[in-house]
Amino acid sequence: MKAWTLAVALLLGGCALEPVEPWQRENLARPEMRWKAGLVQESAMRAHVYSSKEAGGGSAAHSASGCGCN
Amino acid sequence: MLMRSVCLMFCLAIAPAFALAPGARAPEIAGQLMDGGKTLKLSGLRGKVVYLDFWASWCPPCRVVLPDLAKMHDELAPRGFVVLGVNLDQNTGQALRLMQKAGVKYPNLHGLNEKMLSAWKMSAMPAAYIIDRRGIVRAVHEGFRPSEFAAMRAQVERILGDKKK
Numbered sequence: 001m002k003a004w005t006l007a008v009a010l011l012l013g014g015c016a017l018e019p020v021e022p023w024q025r026e027n028l029a030r031p032e033m034r035w036k037a038g039l040v041q042e043s044a045m046r047a048h049v050y051s052s053k054e055a056g057g058g059s060a061a062h063s064a065s066g067c068g069c070n
Numbered sequence: 071m072l073m074r075s076v077c078l079m080f081c082l083a084i085a086p087a088f089a090l091a092p093g094a095r096a097p098e099i100a101g102q103l104m105d106g107g108k109t110l111k112l113s114g115l116r117g118k119v120v121y122l123d124f125w126a127s128w129c130p131p132c133r134v135v136l137p138d139l140a141k142m143h144d145e146l147a148p149r150g151f152v153v154l155g156v157n158l159d160q161n162t163g164q165a166l167r168l169m170q171k172a173g174v175k176y177p178n179l180h181g182l183n184e185k186m187l188s189a190w191k192m193s194a195m196p197a198a199y200i201i202d203r204r205g206i207v208r209a210v211h212e213g214f215r216p217s218e219f220a221a222m223r224a225q226v227e228r229i230l231g232d233k234k235k
Contacts, residue, residue: 021184021187021188021192022124022158022192022193022194022195022197023124023126023158023187023192023195025128025195026126026128026158026159026160029128029129030128
């Protein structure tokens, strides 16, 4: 029982160690590490997905013949 | 035994939460100046009121405060005040450009080791410590909002007005 309690205490105690210090956050602070891309990148990605899915109708920017080749 | 284990877990869990409190002696800090090869120690500034600012170019509020700190340093230096920056960038190029743009003339250290940084127990950036003439931490500010600067400056001027010991 004692050994179990000590083992659990040490295991759980380990969770509190080694936090990321403020001066170690340089890479985390980079723009590409954001949860969400900016508005421009987001809309470009949406347009790309739309164009790929709607290949038969051409992209969002222009009408096309439906062959998906232009 | 169970009670002791629970206490141990509690102590380990809250250990990183204690920041360096006002009233504590300022830990030693020493590093190379960014604009030259010279080494500067915090203890070498004893007798002056020091505003110690831990900052980095990738931290937006750290960039915002630079021009205000440069102005405060220039205006209060004749009264025995100095801003001491500690830059935490991996590469100093961007930081040096920001310093030039903000008109920073106060000393900035770079390349401090983990042990020295850990002693300050900061939890956010920018982290600023106002240290009196005797080397005692009198105030701690973590993070920065422009609206807070006037109060911070008033605090510095109050500490500058303390009798020299």
